[in-house]
Amino acid sequence: MEWNWTFAFAILPHLLEGAKTTILATFLGFLIAIVLGLAMALGRRSQQPWIARAVGLCADFIRGTPLLVQLYVLFFVLPNMGVVLSPLVAGVIGLGLHNATYIAEVYRAGIESISRGQWEASKACNLGISQTWRHIIIPQAIPPMIPALANYLIAMFKETPLLSAITVYEIMGEALGAASRTYRYLEPVTMVGVFFLIISLVCAYFARVIEERVRIHQ
Amino acid sequence: MTNPIIRIKNISKSFGAVRVLDGLSIDVMPKERLALIGPSGSGKTTILRILMTLERINDGHIEIDGEQLYHMQRAGQLVPADEKHLAKARQKIGMVFQHFNLFPHKSVIDNITLAPIVTKGVAKPKAEKRAMELLDMVGLADKARSMPSALSGGQKQRVAIARALALQPEIMLFDEVTSALDPELVEEVLSVLWQLSTETDMTMLLVTHEMGFAHDFAHRVLFFDRGKIVEEGKPDDIFRQPKHERTQAFLKKILAAGHRI
Amino acid sequence: MIESLSLILKGLQTTLALTVFSLTLALGVSFLAGLGRLSKNSVVRATVIAYIEFFRGTSLFVQLFWAFYVLPFMGVELSPMQAAVLALGLNYGAYGAEVVRGSVNAIGRDQWEGCVALNLTPFQRLRHVIIPQAIVIMLPPFGNLAVTLLKSTAIASLIALPDLTYQAQLVRNQTGQTLLPFAIIMIIYFAVSTFIKSGIQIAERRLTIGADRAQPARSI
Numbered sequence: 138m139e140w141n142w143t144f145a146f147a148i149l150p151h152l153l154e155g156a157k158t159t160i161l162a163t164f165l166g167f168l169i170a171i172v173l174g175l176a177m178a179l180g181r182r183s184q185q186p187w188i189a190r191a192v193g194l195c196a197d198f199i200r201g202t203p204l205l206v207q208l209y210v211l212f213f214v215l216p217n218m219g220v221v222l223s224p225l226v227a228g229v230i231g232l233g234l235h236n237a238t239y240i241a242e243v244y245r246a247g248i249e250s251i252s253r254g255q256w257e258a259s260k261a262c263n264l265g266i267s268q269t270w271r272h273i274i275i276p277q278a279i280p281p282m283i284p285a286l287a288n289y290l291i292a293m294f295k296e297t298p299l300l301s302a303i304t305v306y307e308i309m310g311e312a313l314g315a316a317s318r319t320y321r322y323l324e325p326v327t328m329v330g331v332f333f334l335i336i337s338l339v340c341a342y343f344a345r346v347i348e349e350r351v352r353i354h355q
Numbered sequence: 356m357t358n359p360i361i362r363i364k365n366i367s368k369s370f371g372a373v374r375v376l377d378g379l380s381i382d383v384m385p386k387e388r389l390a391l392i393g394p395s396g397s398g399k400t401t402i403l404r405i406l407m408t409l410e411r412i413n414d415g416h417i418e419i420d421g422e423q424l425y426h427m428q429r430a431g432q433l434v435p436a437d438e439k440h441l442a443k444a445r446q447k448i449g450m451v452f453q454h455f456n457l458f459p460h461k462s463v464i465d466n467i468t469l470a471p472i473v474t475k476g477v478a479k480p481k482a483e484k485r486a487m488e489l490l491d492m493v494g495l496a497d498k499a500r501s502m503p504s505a506l507s508g509g510q511k512q513r514v515a516i517a518r519a520l521a522l523q524p525e526i527m528l529f530d531e532v533t534s535a536l537d538p539e540l541v542e543e544v545l546s547v548l549w550q551l552s553t554e555t556d557m558t559m560l561l562v563t564h565e566m567g568f569a570h571d572f573a574h575r576v577l578f579f580d581r582g583k584i585v586e587e588g589k590p591d592d593i594f595r596q597p598k599h600e601r602t603q604a605f606l607k608k609i610l611a612a613g614h615r616i
Numbered sequence: 617m618i619e620s621l622s623l624i625l626k627g628l629q630t631t632l633a634l635t636v637f638s639l640t641l642a643l644g645v646s647f648l649a650g651l652g653r654l655s656k657n658s659v660v661r662a663t664v665i666a667y668i669e670f671f672r673g674t675s676l677f678v679q680l681f682w683a684f685y686v687l688p689f690m691g692v693e694l695s696p697m698q699a700a701v702l703a704l705g706l707n708y709g710a711y712g713a714e715v716v717r718g719s720v721n722a723i724g725r726d727q728w729e730g731c732v733a734l735n736l737t738p739f740q741r742l743r744h745v746i747i748p749q750a751i752v753i754m755l756p757p758f759g760n761l762a763v764t765l766l767k768s769t770a771i772a773s774l775i776a777l778p779d780l781t782y783q784a785q786l787v788r789n790q791t792g793q794t795l796l797p798f799a800i801i802m803i804i805y806f807a808v809s810t811f812i813k814s815g816i817q818i819a820e821r822r823l824t825i826g827a828d829r830a831q832p833a834r835s836i
């Protein structure tokens with residue numbers, strides 16, 4: 138099969154439309170992941186052992202099962218329980234929830250990397266718990282987390298094609314749609330690949346720059 | 356008149372802009388024991404590492420037993436040595452490191468038998484028999500099956516010596532083999548070196564800060580400073596009547612620090 | 617019900633086979649590419665870097681569809697299983713290569729120098745000294761990769777490979793039930809992930825016992 142430029146240009150607008158959805162889904166999913174991830178990290182540190190245990194178990198379960206199946210649950214099972222989500226909303230929640238379990242680990246490592254001496258010094262300076270978090274712990278814990286968070290953002294970006302399985306018309310959904318209409322897979326799938334490659338390479342470059350920055354700042 | 360076993364001719368070595376060795380030449384005769392002394396950073400370790408092919412030289416030539424170390428003949432010309440040539444040249448040389456460099460995942464005896472088995476194709480039982488003899492010599496026969504982590508620093512270093520000897524090198528290089536050890540463990544390692552000096556006729560190069568031992572051990576002492584030999588001679592001359600003022604200053608400082616000669 | 621279960625069990629077989637095959641390919645590729653990344657030969661290094669960047673940069677999902685739908689037009693006809701093994705193996709091989717490289721790099725220079733002083737060839741250095749120690753470092757990240765790979769096998773259902781996820785969809789279509797099939801396969805996936813993780817932990821403990829991990833950091 139020869140590469141057909143006319144066809145490639147014909148589907149380009151669809152793919153770009155899909156790319157917008159891809160990027161939107163990535164950022165919305167990431168937003169959910171960093172918020173839910175924080176909730177999970179804090180839940181795991183809860184004073185109530187059963188809360189910590191339950192959160193840990195849920196996180197392990199989500200991390201131990203495929204994102205695709207979780208998307209199916211959100212999309213096919215929830216409506217039977219009266220919760221109807223649009224494909225995009227279901228997809229974004231699934232993506233966010235799945236990755237929140239990983240991001241919770243990033244937070245945990247970040248918080249644990251702060252030595253006990255810092256807590257004790259805060260006490261000695263007569264800071265309250267929330268003051269200690271705000272002024273001492275969080276400002277120190279966040280910079281080293283940034284590279285890891287950036288990596289998860291990139292990883293989530295590369296996972297978004299999965300959403301096409303629940304009929305989200307992100308870039309892969311558009312490409313597969315075009316392919317099944319015309320029986321030509323070469324151009325659409327290759328173009329999606331190129332799209333991901335370009336964005337990943339650019340992101341990897343910036344991730345490296347950020348990492349350098351963080352290292353220098355420490 | 357025999358030929359030198361090591362012939363270092365006018366070598367130079369730089370790390371970046373720092374010239375560590377500057378046009379250095381040394382001849383070492385077979386069976387000779389040489390002590391290299393000098394202040395920190397003077398380039399003593401670098402010389403041994405160059406002989407062990409752990410560093411490359413920027414300039415000059417080295418011959419081991421009449422064979423070029425870093426160069427080889429090809430089509431009538433001297434060209435830089437390839438890995439195969441280096442491997443052949445290395446067969447004659449063994450080295451003991453300041454930090455032992457034992458293989459942590461292998462037992463004491465496996466550390467010793469690894470190289471004879473894989474590089475020389477010695478059969479395992481034979482290699483183990485020889486290893487046990489060496490362990491006996493360094494006083495560690497009972498530790499053959501121990502892991503290195505279970506040994507003291509002095510014991511580790513004695514294993515490292517046995518490991519180097521297992522390949523039966525003609526030349527042994529010792530780089531501050533006691534300076535990573537607690538003071539009470541220094542003696543047990545030095546006594547092994549002493550035994551080697553009396554019972555074998557290997558050529559040995561010893562870098563050390565143990566001046567007393569260097570005095571008794573070496574046939575010849577080289578005093579280094581800033582990548583150059585400042586003074587060399589018999590131990591008695593260097594330690595009792597150093598001629599050069601830098602040698603005098605160095606020895607004075609060492610003595611003041613509590614080392615004995 | 618019984619029928620549904622047997623469908624799902626068949627799917628489990630396929631999922632396990634796919635996991636084992638792709639993991640094997642990924643491991644082989646990881647070592648080849650990871651060591652190639654450390655090669656002195658700049659052509660080898662560049663090739664490996666291109667491979668790693670390409671497979672990490674284009675989404676696994678895209679690679680799978682490309683292998684299944686585009687390769688046939690280039691004369692390479694692959695079954696869903698073959699396409700999935702190829703895509704998963706090469707994709708995870710690219711991540712694994714970085715694991716191999718990182719662990720080999722984590723072995724101290726003193727170990728390499730010890731090898732040179734004993735006149736081991738470059739291959740013998742790796743085989744007897746460096747890799748045995750690096751493996752212990754590799755195990756946990758490889759365990760994580762294996763679990764992630766297992767989860768990723770689910771996307772092979774989208775090219776009609778009858779794995780767990782595909783069979784659950786089949787049951788959903790046949791019976792109209794949604795919760796049950798998905799709940800069952802989630803529990804199965806979770807059980808297999810847990811099995812892999814504990815297997816790695818046991819292996820880790822085995823390898824660490826006796827080995828000289830406890831060596832205190834050298835002060836130089």
Ligand SMILES: Nc1ncnc2c1ncn2[C@@H]1O[C@H](COP(=O)(O)OP(=O)(O)OP(=O)(O)O)[C@@H](O)[C@H]1O
Nearest residue numbers: 370373375393394395396397398399400401402531
């Ligand atoms: N790999 C390297 N990179 C850069 N500089 C180096 C390197 N190795 C050695 N040097 C420098 O070369 C000089 C000589 O080092 P060398 O280790 O040979 O000294 P030394 O005489 O053995 O000292 P010491 O008694 O402290 O062991 C020092 O200034 C050292 O900083």
Ligand SMILES: [Mg+2]
Nearest residue numbers: 399400401531
């Ligand atoms: Mg030194």
